[in-house]
Amino acid sequence: MPKVQICPYLGKADDPATPILFPSPVNSCFRAPKSITPDLEYQSATCLNPEHKTCPAFINVYDISAVPVYQSPSDIRNRTGKIVIVVSLIVLFLFLLTINLIGLGVIPGLKLDPTPTPIPPTSTIPVVFSPQPTPFSPISTDIPLVTSTITAFIPNTSTPTITFSPTPIARIDLDTVFGSELKFVIHRVRSGESVSLFANQYLSSVEVIQWANLNSLSPLRINQLVVIPVASTVVDPQMPAFEAYQVQAASVSAQALAEDLQTDLAQFLLYNGLNSDAVLPDNHWLIIPRSRP
Numbered sequence: 653m654p655k656v657q658i659c660p661y662l663g664k665a666d667d668p669a670t671p672i673l674f675p676s677p678v679n680s681c682f683r684a685p686k687s688i689t690p691d692l693e694y695q696s697a698t699c700l701n702p703e704h705k706t707c708p709a710f711i712n713v714y715d716i717s718a719v720p721v722y723q724s725p726s727d728i729r730n731r732t733g734k735i736v737i738v739v740s741l742i743v744l745f746l747f748l749l750t751i752n753l754i755g756l757g758v759i760p761g762l763k764l765d766p767t768p769t770p771i772p773p774t775s776t777i778p779v780v781f782s783p784q785p786t787p788f789s790p791i792s793t794d795i796p797l798v799t800s801t802i803t804a805f806i807p808n809t810s811t812p813t814i815t816f817s818p819t820p821i822a823r824i825d826l827d828t829v830f831g832s833e834l835k836f837v838i839h840r841v842r843s844g845e846s847v848s849l850f851a852n853q854y855l856s857s858v859e860v861i862q863w864a865n866l867n868s869l870s871p872l873r874i875n876q877l878v879v880i881p882v883a884s885t886v887v888d889p890q891m892p893a894f895e896a897y898q899v900q901a902a903s904v905s906a907q908a909l910a911e912d913l914q915t916d917l918a919q920f921l922l923y924n925g926l927n928s929d930a931v932l933p934d935n936h937w938l939i940i941p942r943s944r945p
Contacts (some may be wrong), residue, residue, distance in 0.1 A: 657701060657704075658671060658699060658700050658701070658704065659681070659698075659699045659700075659704035659710060661681055661682050661683040661709075661710070662679055662680070662681060662682075662690075662695075662699050662700075662704075663679070663680060663682060664678050664679065664680065664688075665678060665680045665687070668680070668682045668687075672855070673700070674700070675692040675693070675695040675696045675700065676692070676695075676855070676883065677689060677692070677722055677724065677883070678855060678883065679695055679699070681699070681709065681716070681719060683709045683710065683713055683716060684709065684713055684716040688716065688719065688721050689721060689722040690719055690720065690721065690722060691719075691720040691721060691722050691723075692722060693720075694719065694720050696878060710725055711798070726856060728801075735853075743758075751826065761895075793812060805882065812871060815918050818905060818929050818930070818931040818933060819927055819929050819930055820903075820930075820931045820933065821926070821930050821931065821932065821933070821934045821936075822882050822933075823933045823934075823935060824838075824936055824937045824938070825935075825937060826838050826839060826840055826937060827839055828937075829882055830924065830925055830937075830942075831923060831924065831925045832922065832923075832925035834882075834891075834922070834923065835882035835883065836864075836879060836880065836881055836882060836885065836894075836939055837879075837880045837882055838877060838878070838879055838880075838896045838937050838939065839877070839878050839880055840875055840876070840877055840878075841872055841873060841874055841875060841876045841877075842874065842879060843874055845872070846872060847862065847869055847872060849859050850878065850880050854880050854881075854882045854883070855882065855883045855884075855885070856881050856882065856883070856884050856885060857884075857885045857886075859887050860881050860884050860885060860886070860887055861878065861879075861880055861881065862884045863887045863888075863890065863891070863893070864879050864880070864881050864893065864894055865878060865879050865893060865894065865895075866893040866894060866895045866942045866944075867895065877896035878896075879894045879895070879896055879939050890900060892916075892919060892923075892941040892942060892943065892944070893941075893942050893943075893944050894923070894939040894940060894941060894942065895939070895940050895942055896937065896938075896939060896940075897913070897937070897938050897939070897940045898935060898936070898937050898938075899906065899932045899933065899934060899935060899936040899937075899938065900934070901934060902933060902934035903931055903932075903933070904929075904931070904932050905929075905930070905931055905932070906920070906921060906924075906926045906929075906930040906931075906932060907928060907930065909938075913940055915942065916941055919941040920938075920940070920941055924938050924939060
């Protein structure tokens, strides 16, 4: 098996000598005296492959500030909320300051002059018409019949047709991390493996893995499919049980598959990280939410 070439300074926060082999908030960079958590995209592009030798911090420890730091979704939301509050206060302050300056006369306000501007009178030149004799001509008594065509307006009552383009997605294979907020992995059991081994490998716990699977994991059988929550150590009572499923036909929609499998559409889309218009490829792996017995 080829040796994995990752940065030697990458490791878990509680175990610097052991890194997670996929981008994770648990990974930290111990190149500098004070460790940092690199951004997940930076981990994937630099820390977890031979490109780590081009990292500024790897070359020079004093360039650790050049490494982008991971920010959780809650940190991003808090920072955005603070920026919105500060900008709103600045706009409100400028608005009140402008109103006060107009009231004090420092800034002239909009004034309308109530006095109308007089319009100068224009001179009138008398016009004198000289009548000219008009030769008499007999008046014809034949009045032509004028016909007109009236075209009735009929409004267009047809309803416009709106078409939606489905969104194809990349295929998920076994042992591939997927999902949205909560990540999962589907694994096929091999000889000598155990639930505790899966828990240590994916930063989960035996209780969480057992809670996530509809089928019993005791005893664990070879070739059995196991759904593993990633980086989750506390059991969520609201999370349903799952069973692994592989798509058997190409270009099937997520909504149609959820209906065929008689599972809750909202939970199906949420835990698989799918949009409502997603189109699934052939041999794509999914987790199907099920009610607990």
